[in-house]
């Protein structure tokens with residue numbers, strides 16, 4: 662079975678455009694077969710973006726892990742007026758994210774990284790709608806490695822369905838971070854974590 666994170670070069674391309682207004686700012690996203698939430702903005706991703714915008718964290722550069730075609734990283738980069746690094750393992754998603762970065766005129770770059778394996782920088786803000794279907798091992802790696810890539814006072818924000826591991830994600834991060842549920846919306850939890858030792 663094909664997943665949204667598998668690379669299938671033979672999958673027929675059927676480009677489409679998703680237009681979406683976030684916080685009064687219009688965006689246009691090119692999407693395609695073989696990427697997550699290809700026809701509409703994901704409800705969880707939207708809840709995450711809205712929560713981050715409302716909170717307006719101090720940030721110069723953010724990282725979006727599992728960026729897909731780029732909705733989270735691109736909308737936050739534009740609205741918070743910051744630069745963004747965006748990573749995924751799905752090459753088609755990375756290609757689309759780079760098209761969308763250009764079309765929406767944000768200062769960002771999308772590239773390949775399995776979790777944060779190709780990330781050397783540290784960030785003020787790391788955001789992710791993690792790939793639940795890739796399994797708990799991958800999700801846990803993304804969350805734990807994200808904490809290691811935060812600047813002092815940096816924050817990890819993520820969204821996860823209540824019934825798809827929100828509680829266990831909180832337990833995982835608790836020993837080394839302050840974890841807070843920021844918002845509960847339509848079965849999704851938006852969660853923030855900050856390292857304890859800064």
Ligand SMILES: C[S@@+](CC[C@H](N)C(=O)[O-])C[C@H]1O[C@@H](n2cnc3c(N)ncnc32)[C@H](O)[C@@H]1O
Pocket residue numbers: 665666667697698703706726727728729730731732733748749750751754774775776777790791792793795799
């Ligand atoms: C739930 S989707 C979110 C996509 C996008 N951020 C959005 O909001 O539409 C999770 C993304 O993680 C990517 N992914 C899967 N396994 C990954 C891994 N090991 N490292 C990085 N990204 C991964 C998938 O390809 C997918 O694009």
